[in-house]
Amino acid sequence: MATIKDIAKKAGVSITTVSRALNGYSDVNEDTRKKIVETAKLLNYSPNTIARSLVMKKSKTIGLLVSGFIRENAKDNFTIEVMTGVNDYASQTAYDIVLFTTNSSKQREKTYTQLCKERKVDGVIIQGIRTDDPYLDEVIEGEIPCVLVDIPKIGKHAGYVSTDNYAGAWEVGEYLAGLGHTSIGMVNGHEFAFVSQERLKGFKDSLIQKDIKLSDDRISNGDFTEESGGRAALQLLEDNPSTTAIFCASDLMAIGAMTALKSRGYRIPEDISIVGYDNILLSRYVQPGLTTISQDTYGLGYEAAKLLIDMLDHEGEPRKTIVLHELMERDSSAKV
């Protein structure tokens, strides 16, 4: 591997000059620069970013900390879409992405902060972490610039991107009430996701405003998995046989609910309407197509990267970015 030292020797100049020439400084003679660039090419030189990072104290890498990047979760293309967005923005910049996953065996030994400190990432994007994660606060309070996906917390060096989950759920309420439903239930996700809380609140509030009460026995909790959605939906119907519409806090749970209900002989949407949340890929392939709230998942990742890199490069303040959502009406919901 050729180094600037080799170039310096061959070109008959000092390493300082080589460094300056290659980095486009103005105070170097055009002829010397030309010669240096030439010999650099000749020696097939490529800069050693590690050495550069060491002296500059900047690695030009951002950590992408994902939980849920596990085999079982591939169904839910949420994670991958976020990652794609992050990647697309980052690849327009000088930053490379280092992947950290929390389901790894390393996790137990090392906190996220340690991971990031050791690899010297300049900043980190965190996706899929649970609100009860013991290290969440450590990250938010920490020194490393970070952007959280779907966790509305701002710290001295921490911003976030999210969608307006309250508003999204509100729209579902409006929509179902508009279709004439009055006996409505909800399958929520586990309590350790901020989105669960928000979606519940938004849904409840919009129904109340239509004089529909979502009592506790009309709310059943799953854990965002397909299977749990089925279980929760059946429970719901057992407790409230009159239910004509169910809002599920995730598409995966909604799909589970549809499967379970269909297997019990319910027709969707004739007997019961189902609405999901996320607009995952599957939702438009299942039968019937699932009505859901579409989130700009890709945008979530893209904006996260944008926000983080703005914080890094222009000392931008940590702040929040809200990306849009939209009701996608398909065939799993109908007038009562």
Added chain:
Amino acid sequence: MATIKDIAKKAGVSITTVSRALNGYSDVNEDTRKKIVETAKLLNYSPNTIARSLVMKKSKTIGLLVSGFIRENAKDNFTIEVMTGVNDYASQTAYDIVLFTTNSSKQREKTYTQLCKERKVDGVIIQGIRTDDPYLDEVIEGEIPCVLVDIPKIGKHAGYVSTDNYAGAWEVGEYLAGLGHTSIGMVNGHEFAFVSQERLKGFKDSLIQKDIKLSDDRISNGDFTEESGGRAALQLLEDNPSTTAIFCASDLMAIGAMTALKSRGYRIPEDISIVGYDNILLSRYVQPGLTTISQDTYGLGYEAAKLLIDMLDHEGEPRKTIVLHELMERDSSAKV
């Protein structure tokens, strides 16, 4: 950020001793070690991997070079599953993963090799690259240890993992012939994927052995996208209206074919049987469920990482690893 220098000062020893103590060398007094470890903890020390990499000339990172990691491709969870496999194996080791994507704007300026050399990755896993990629040879002939996914080429520092595409396609041929089909067509992918060539050969050979000839006008090429599959399938039926079974070289194309055929009034599998390849997530959600060849995509990634890291850590020879495949019979195929 505390460094070993700080620890050395505080503990009253030399930095050499600190280095040795922290790295578990035997030639250091137990008491000194204890004190050093203690002060390290006290100072909230974490090692600077960048400095370490510089001197060791090993970054303990592997590059994951993916093309197809783009928004449009999220449907096909192939890429993400490979990535998950890579990640799962890597996270059991000391290696971290750096993500490179070829669809980035960076690509035009820099070759893969440059990317890898600059970031000083110890090795690289390459997924989704086309056989006509101008830089493919550069990688295979290059100095950087690498493992290719689904490109059967071995070099001095390059191994690969793949499935037996010939055998998989062969089994599809046997299967369809076994169902009594004699008028059979194939929708292949573009010629710039090794898998296309292999699948075509395997399919053709197995049919010939059953005295069924797959003439050129019974082969229609798509480009692995859903839409192209639909187009190719319609073309095929126009040219050969008697066709009763179509083998598509990817599930996505098969799904496109099913949609297109259904919209023309064909019933699947009553009028025409469809078989795909890949067993992507969608294939068991579409109607009817798609018969396909399941590849252990996760295993592809896992084995790729394993092979690469073996090459890096134990100077393992570059070699090939073949992961298993299996025919998944669902409802898109039936007796003629």
Added chain:
DNA sequence: TTGTAAGCGTTATCAT
């Protein structure tokens, strides 16, 4: 068992 010193490949400061 411990310390001194060189060196990894850069950038940056200060002369010249």
Added chain:
DNA sequence: ATGATAACGCTTACAA
């Protein structure tokens, strides 16, 4: 416009 030289934080002969 160019060059010496120190520094980044670490590992590793070599010496003591």
